[in-house]
Structures are given as C-alpha cells and as structure tokens.
Amino acid sequence: MYNTSRMQTPDDAEAPYSFIFPIGYSSASDCGYCRGTSRAGKRKRYSYYATTKSLSTHLYQKLVDRYWRRSGSLLYRPNPKNSCCPHYTLRLDSTEFKPTKDQRQTVNRFNKYIIGPEYTYAAARLYPRTRQEVRKRRNEFDLVERIHEPEFKMLKKPPGPDHRFTVTLEPDEFTEEKYLVFENYQRIVHREGPDKISPEGFKRFLCNSPLKRETIEGEDGSERKVGTYHQCYWLDGKLVAVGVLDLLPDAVSSVYFFYHESIHSHHPGKLSAMREIGLAREGGYRWWYAGFYIHSCPKMKYKMDFKPQSVLDPETLTWDKMDKEALAVFDTRHYVSLSRERQRKESGGHAPPKIFEDHFVQPESDEEADEEEGDFLLDSSMPGISSLDEMKQVNMDQLAIVLDGAPGYFLASDLVNWAEKEITDRRSIKSMMAELVAAMGTDVMDEICVDLRRRTRML
Numbered sequence: 001m002y003n004t005s006r007m008q009t010p011d012d013a014e015a016p017y018s019f020i021f022p023i024g025y026s027s028a029s030d031c032g033y034c035r036g037t038s039r040a041g042k043r044k045r046y047s048y049y050a051t052t053k054s055l056s057t058h059l060y061q062k063l064v065d066r067y068w069r070r071s072g073s074l075l076y077r078p079n080p081k082n083s084c085c086p087h088y089t090l091r092l093d094s095t096e097f098k099p100t101k102d103q104r105q106t107v108n109r110f111n112k113y114i115i116g117p118e119y120t121y122a123a124a125r126l127y128p129r130t131r132q133e134v135r136k137r138r139n140e141f142d143l144v145e146r147i148h149e150p151e152f153k154m155l156k157k158p159p160g161p162d163h164r165f166t167v168t169l170e171p172d173e174f175t176e177e178k179y180l181v182f183e184n185y186q187r188i189v190h191r192e193g194p195d196k197i198s199p200e201g202f203k204r205f206l207c208n209s210p211l212k213r214e215t216i217e218g219e220d221g222s223e224r225k226v227g228t229y230h231q232c233y234w235l236d237g238k239l240v241a242v243g244v245l246d247l248l249p250d251a252v253s254s255v256y257f258f259y260h261e262s263i264h265s266h267h268p269g270k271l272s273a274m275r276e277i278g279l280a281r282e283g284g285y286r287w288w289y290a291g292f293y294i295h296s297c298p299k300m301k302y303k304m305d306f307k308p309q310s311v312l313d314p315e316t317l318t319w320d321k322m323d324k325e326a327l328a329v330f331d332t333r334h335y336v337s338l339s340r341e342r343q344r345k346e347s348g349g350h351a352p353p354k355i356f357e358d359h360f361v362q363p364e365s366d367e368e369a370d371e372e373e374g375d376f377l378l379d380s381s382m383p384g385i386s387s388l389d390e391m392k393q394v395n396m397d398q399l400a401i402v403l404d405g406a407p408g409y410f411l412a413s414d415l416v417n418w419a420e421k422e423i424t425d426r427r428s429i430k431s432m433m434a435e436l437v438a439a440m441g442t443d444v445m446d447e448i449c450v451d452l453r454r455r456t457r458m459l
Helices: 057-064 101-115 117-126 131-139 143-148 176-189 199-206 261-266 268-283 298-305 324-332 338-346 366-370 388-392 429-440
Strands: 018-028 045-054 069-071 074-078 088-093 165-171 214-217 223-235 238-248 251-259 287-289 309-312 319-321 400-402 448-451
Touching: 018 429, 045 429, 057 238, 057 251, 101 117, 101 143, 101 261, 101 268, 143 268, 176 199, 176 238, 176 251, 176 261, 199 251, 223 268, 238 261, 238 268, 251 261, 251 268, 261 268, 268 287, 268 298, 324 338, 388 429, 429 448
Parallel strands: 018 448, 251 287, 400 448
Antiparallel strands: 018 045, 045 074, 069 074, 088 287, 088 309, 165 223, 214 223, 223 238, 238 251, 309 319
C-alpha cells in the first residue's frame, strides 16, 4: 500500500496543513433556486466537492477567490458554465462603500427605535454636541459610528434608552437560544416544513466550522480575529438575530444570516449587511463577501444594492466592477465571463443572442444544448481550472497524505505503484488527487494534506 521508510512523524505534523478529503465532480438533479422550472432546467448543476476537518483561513481566503465556498465542512466549487443557475462570486471594498439614502434611513430609523425620543431629548441637554460635531453629523454619514450608535455600551447614561440593544461576536457553537431563532426563521421566512428543520442540521450547516479561530497580525501591524464566529444581536436581553461570519485574513465572508420574525419590520437583512461591511472596515479586513450571486434569482437581487461590488471572472479569476454595463451583459447571457465579452467586442464578434421569455439565453448551438458532462473534472467544461494536459505536467509527488492506521503523514510518491499510475486512470488515487489540485490550484499543494483515512481501502 505504501512505503514506510520515509514516513514523516514530527510532533506537529498536522500543524502546517489543511486536511482535505476529495469527493469528486458530480451533478445535482434538483436545483434549490429554480427547482428545474426554467427552460434551461434540463441542464444539470455541476460542482466539484471536497470535505475538510481542518482548514486554515489563509487557504480558504485563496479558495474563495477561486470560486469556492463552504457549507459546514463541505467545500464546493460550482461550474457556472454548465448550470441552470450559474453562481458568481462577489466582493465589496468596505473602504469605498457609501450607503444609499434608503440604507441610511434604515439605520437611522432603527437607531431612533432603540434609543427613543425621551433619551434623545435628555441626552441633547445633558451631553450636548459641539457645533462642529453637529455640522459633521448633518453632512456626513459615518457608517461605523452610526451602526454602533444604539448599542447600550455606547450610550451615555443616565437616562436609559427605550430598548437595550447589544451585539456580540461569539464562537460558532450551538446553543438552544440560537437554534430557536434559526427554527423560527426557517419556518416563517423560508416556509420550510418541520421535517426539514432540526438541531442536527443547524449544527452541521452553521456550527463547528473547520476554520480555526485565532488572532493574527495584519499587514498594518494590527491584530485581527480570524475563523468562524456568530455575530449575535440581542434586544432587551433576548437573542433576535445571528450572522454567521467567516473572518479571513483580508475579508469578512458572510455565510448565513437568520433572525426572529418579531424584528422583520426593522429590515434586519439590510442592517446586518451594513454591520458586516462596517466590521470589515473597522477591523482592517477591507473586503466583504456577500456569498454567491445568481443573477436569475430574484431573492438575490438585494446584493446589488450594496456598491461598489466586483464580480470574479470564472475564466480568468480576475475581478471586474459589477457596474451598469456589466449588469447589462448578465441580463442578456445565461453564462457570463466579462473577459470573454471584452474579447468578443475587440474582435468584432456577434451581438448577444436574444433572451428567452424566462431570461435564459439560447445556446449558441444545438450541440452545446445537448452536451452532457461526465464525472471527470479534467474533461469537464468548468472554467478557471488547470486542464488535463496541464495537470499531466504537474509533479504531485510531494503532496502530503494521511492514511488509516498510520501515524504521521506520507508523501504521495510513497504509495505503491504511484509512479506507474496516470491521472487518466479514473479509479486511481492519483486521478482523484489531480482533480483536487486542478480545482484548488497547483500553488497550494504545500498547504494541503490529502486525508485518505476513509479511502485507504481503495489503494
């Protein structure tokens, strides 16, 4: 099975690595966004999957910038080119964000509700602002200042506000109080049946993240938290909302947000987004990731209300402004690569095809419409990954692996018959590793340890 003569067994063998268990490239027949009702519904939704028990925030930051996301411990990279509902990665520069009039009003109305008129009048008399402060407040909407304004700890006392509002950043651990808010949100807002809501599902999806919580030093010398946290919103001592956040070296990545129906009128979704952007700004993370964006999904249109957004090109893995011109392209095409659109324009290419009634674009040929993908990633249509020919040139001998019943870790080259195997041997571990490296990037091979402790029997 393997050569034990070069087994690595340092005491901290696991420390440098993120442990990844490759699952493979496959399709899902049921789409949770269109439910297969679109004219393009006959296309299957393909993704590459892996799982992890331990993932560094440094590596995950790279993966997010390469089209990956996580759901619990499941990592996945969708193929937008062959999907009924193409996913796109968005990010926003928190230092450039300027709230719209509607967003400012949402914050101000919530603040007034929490603080109350009696406190406002009394505080104006007891703690008057200077003329300069009044002028600045009138002419400038300071996002960080305004989102913290109603917090109980920020208010000068006496008197007391109408409501006690606090926000805490806590470990992503399960509590009954969090679950009750989640259950209410899924049942009332998402209208899910009780058979689909359970403590086990909540834990699997939104608790016990594989990302390690720690404190790191940023490039500017400041300390910042990384890992997965629950941003908990408390109103009069009761938990009313939770934002699940992945804090990465340079980004605040929104995983999920849920709230109790009792605060629905305060537009908690808008408030939480601005709080997360504010956290990115004041914490030095800079970027805010709102999660995947699906242009054809009405429920995701709100993400475009926060500007300036950039979209990750699925083919070049570079960022483009999601401006009016870009959105116009998304309106006319089912799958979008803005770099390809620019090439099309520069080469005097054909105008975009007409839109179907359901907003899905007619394929450029019948062959494209009828094309069926297999389950081998390196033969797939997924953009932005290394090709089969490129992967044949990649030396994976130094990939670290762990196996059942073996202490420490090995190198891939220690596996028996490793050198004789080809990555096109679909049943081989070498082929499976080649898919993983192609999907994650050849430059991260020294950061991952392929966890084969559940697959040793295949060697």
